[in-house]
Amino acid sequence: MTVFYGVLLLLAALLIVLLVRTASMKPTPALHAEPPRVDPARARSYAEKLSAMVRQETVSSRFDPDRSKFERFQVSLPSLFPKVFAACEVAHPGAGLVLRLPGRGASGKEPILLMSHHDVVAAPEQGWEHPPFSGDIDAEGRVWGRGTADTKGSLMCELQALEELLEAGWQPGADVYITSSCTEEWSGDSAPAIVAYLKERHVHLGMLVDEGGMILKEPIAGVKGRYCVVGVLEKGYGDVKFIARGKGGHASAPGRNTPLPRLGAFMNDVEKHSPFRVEITPAVREMFSRMAPNMSFPMKLVFANLWLFGPLVKKLMPAISPAGAAMMQTTCAFTTAKGSDGLNVLPSEAYVTANLRFIHHQPNEESLALLRKRAEKHGLEMEVLYQDHPCKPVDYQGAPFKLLEKVAGEIYPGYGVVPYVMTGGTDAKYYGDVCDDALRFAPIEIDAQQYASIHGVNENLYAAALPPAVDFYKTLLRAYDAN
Numbered sequence: 001m002t003v004f005y006g007v008l009l010l011l012a013a014l015l016i017v018l019l020v021r022t023a024s025m026k027p028t029p030a031l032h033a034e035p036p037r038v039d040p041a042r043a044r045s046y047a048e049k050l051s052a053m054v055r056q057e058t059v060s061s062r063f064d065p066d067r068s069k070f071e072r073f074q075v076s077l078p079s080l081f082p083k084v085f086a087a088c089e090v091a092h093p094g095a096g097l098v099l100r101l102p103g104r105g106a107s108g109k110e111p112i113l114l115m116s117h118h119d120v121v122a123a124p125e126q127g128w129e130h131p132p133f134s135g136d137i138d139a140e141g142r143v144w145g146r147g148t149a150d151t152k153g154s155l156m157c158e159l160q161a162l163e164e165l166l167e168a169g170w171q172p173g174a175d176v177y178i179t180s181s182c183t184e185e186w187s188g189d190s191a192p193a194i195v196a197y198l199k200e201r202h203v204h205l206g207m208l209v210d211e212g213g214m215i216l217k218e219p220i221a222g223v224k225g226r227y228c229v230v231g232v233l234e235k236g237y238g239d240v241k242f243i244a245r246g247k248g249g250h251a252s253a254p255g256r257n258t259p260l261p262r263l264g265a266f267m268n269d270v271e272k273h274s275p276f277r278v279e280i281t282p283a284v285r286e287m288f289s290r291m292a293p294n295m296s297f298p299m300k301l302v303f304a305n306l307w308l309f310g311p312l313v314k315k316l317m318p319a320i321s322p323a324g325a326a327m328m329q330t331t332c333a334f335t336t337a338k339g340s341d342g343l344n345v346l347p348s349e350a351y352v353t354a355n356l357r358f359i360h361h362q363p364n365e366e367s368l369a370l371l372r373k374r375a376e377k378h379g380l381e382m383e384v385l386y387q388d389h390p391c392k393p394v395d396y397q398g399a400p401f402k403l404l405e406k407v408a409g410e411i412y413p414g415y416g417v418v419p420y421v422m423t424g425g426t427d428a429k430y431y432g433d434v435c436d437d438a439l440r441f442a443p444i445e446i447d448a449q450q451y452a453s454i455h456g457v458n459e460n461l462y463a464a465a466l467p468p469a470v471d472f473y474k475t476l477l478r479a480y481d482a483n
Contacts, residue, residue, distance in 0.1 A: 022301045030225035031294045033414030035445060036471075038464045040141075046160060046470065047143045047463035049080050051135030053118075053152045054145035060119035062186045067095035070182035073118055081159045083166040084178075094181065094193025101162065101176040103481075110206030111175035112480045113435070114473060116155035116442070117184035117191075117211070117427055120147040127457040141463040148461040150454045151211045154442040155180055157466060161473035172481045174206070184427045187237065187388070191427035198434050205435040207400045207480060210428040212440020213420060215412065215465075216451065220321060225294040226415045228408045231422040231440025232283050232394040232401065234429050235330075236358030238387040240371065241351050242266065242380045248340075248348030257379070259350035260339050266378040267334050267352065275370040276330040278314040279361045280306065283419045284327050286396055290418045327421035330359045330367040353385070357423060360390045391429045391438070394419075399483075400437035407479055408443065411472045443472035 056073045074097050078085035088099040097118070103111070123132035123146040130136040130144035137143050147153075158178055177198075181190035198205075213229030244259035280288075285306060292303040302309045318325040325331075333355045340347035356371075358364050364387055375382045394401060396419040405417040428438040445465045453459040 022297070022304045025293045025300060025304050028225070028293045028416060029414035030227060030416035033226045033412070035226075035464070036412065036468045038467045040464075042467050043141065043463040044137075046156065046466040047137050047141065049160065050143050050148065050153055050156045050461070050466065051137055051145075052076070052080060053156055054135040054143065054147050055133055057133045058119050058147065058182065059122050060183050060185050060188065061122075062183075062188060067182065070095055070119065077159065081163045084159055084162050087166050088162075088178075091197060093197035094183070094190035096181040096183075096190040096194050097179065098194055098197060099162075099178040101166075101172060103172045103174040103176065105173070109174035109481075110204055111177055112477065113177040113179060113205050113208045113431075114158040114477075115179045115181075115208065115210045115427065116151040116158060117181045118147070118152060118155055119182045119185050119190075120150065120152075121185050121455050123457075123459075129458055130460075132457075132459070137463065142460045143463060144458070144460045146459055148459050149214075149444070149446060149450055150459070151184075151442060153444055153461050153466070154211055154469065157444070157469040158473050160470045161477065164470070165474055165477060170478070172477065174481060175203075176477060177203075177205075181427050187425065191430045195430045195434060203434055205431070206437070207403070208428060208431055208435045208438040209404070209476070210426050210438060210440050211442045212422055212426055212428070214442050214451070215415065215445035217445075217447065219418075220291065220324065222296045222299040223291045223294055224296075226412070226445070227291070228412060228415055228417045228441065228443065229420050230396075230401065230404060230417060231426075232396050232419040233281070233360060234391040234422040234426060234440065235360070236356075236364055236388055236390040237425050238356035238358060238364065238368070239385040240354045240356060240368070241383040241385055242354065242375050243349060243351045243383065244378075244380050245349050246346065249346045251344040251346055254346060259347050262378050262380060263337070263350055263352050266375060266380055269378070270332055270334075270371070270374060274329070274332075275374055276332070276359070276367060277362050278317075278325075278329045279359075280310055280314065280328060281359075281361065281421070283393065283396060283421055287327075287418045287420045290416055294416075323423060326357065326423040328359070330362050331357045331423075332371065356387075358387075358390055359421075360393065363390050388429065392432055392436070394437050394439055398437060400439060403479060403483055404439055404441065404476065407472060407476045410475055411443070411468050412445075443469045 058073050088101045091098040132146040135145050179194050183190040212231030215228050217226050219227050244262045246259045288303045335353050335355050337352040339350040372382045408417050
């Protein structure tokens with residue numbers, strides 16, 4: 001009995017510790033933060049500029065080598081941002097855009113670079129409330145069209161910020177670059193060509209801000225408040241093909257273990273029994289710790305005490321949030337398939353492809369080896385079609401992140417700033433040789449519908465979200481120069 005009561009006392013003490021730690025975590029200002037007030041006339045003028053950019057169809061595809069549409073888009077920009085193009089050196093490596101505003105050279109600081117791509121994914125007409133390349137501005141002040149959020153909106157804000165700084169007579173101490181590629185959506189050659197251009201000129205950047213996270217209200221289910229979500233890790237990327245071979249033949253007399261059932265069993269096996277290791281990385285732990293004060297009580301109890309509940313979170317996160325789970329492991333998503341060309345013919349060869357996003361703690365070689373072993377178990381061959389590696393993490397305790405956090409606090413008072421793991425890809429992955437601190441963040445506030453519309457239908461942005469984003473970039477450039 002003594003042992004039993006001792007265990008009860010220990011459990012009671014543990015419960016008290018958990019409850020005290022949870023209760024002591026008070027809500028942060030992000031819980032009640034409100035968007036900055038905006039001059040409607042200013043918002044409208046920015047919306048019209050963004051509308052003009054959206055009206056230019058700039059869909060990119062690895063199967064279309066013609067770059068003329070991107071050239072036309074770039075030629076249209078000087079009429080929207082005349083001071084920028086008058087003051088900056090302009091180059092077009094890889095059919096992309098590089099703008100360089102020379103600094104005074106007195107500071108000795110490395111340049112800063114702002115970037116956003118101007119190519120967009122395809123936009124089928126079906127399901128859109130406004131045509132995808134209309135650039136319509138509705139009565140609620142929303143700008144509609146493909147590319148508003150991804151990422152002509154942030155490109156417009158970057159260019160407008162520099163336009164207004166130049167109009168005010170600002171001249172930086174360090175060089176300022178703005179770059180924009182035209183093949184980001186399919187990891188094409190435009191951004192690598194821009195990086196090669198910078199390397200040829202021996203440019204090494206002190207700070208880079210690309211697309212990535214944005215500003216969200218309730219970024220994760222159960223988390224209240226407004227947050228600037230900043231990507232500090234970008235996973236690697238891979239496309240893999242799994243091939244099943246068989247004898248083929250007539251479908252009227254099928255044998256067992258023909259190619260398609262083997263592929264199906266393999267996919268089911270991977271989905272139900274993931275071979276990849278789940279880890280709560282320091283960046284993910286930091287993200288949860290910054291959001292925990294504004295979580296509902298049950299979530300707060302768990303995330304305020306990850307030292308105890310970490311294993312439970314790793315196990316349950318896929319059911320709670322697929323995006324959250326993707327931040328903690330390599331992912332494998334099956335994307336395309338092919339079997340027989342005849343409805344009554346067994347395939348002699350069938351395949352499926354999978355898209356992988358490699359996590360830092362289990363990068364390409366290890367993740368691919370695990371998949372290959374699983375494929376061989378089902379009698380499949382595996383072919384790696386393409387891969388690139390996880391990017392170097394950005395230190396969320398470092399000076400560039402701290403500077404971004406400070407600027408965000410000035411423009412968006414009370415908003416939380418949290419690091420997170422990018423589950424998608426950006427052009428910033430190519431800049432590792434020319435920049436140690438590539439932050440993935442577009443300072444534009446979007447709602448749940450707008451977030452879901454990226455690569456979907458009805459993509460749009462509120463005009464009122466544009467002025468604070470312009471002010472963010474203006475303040476960041478000034479602060480970087482003075483820091």
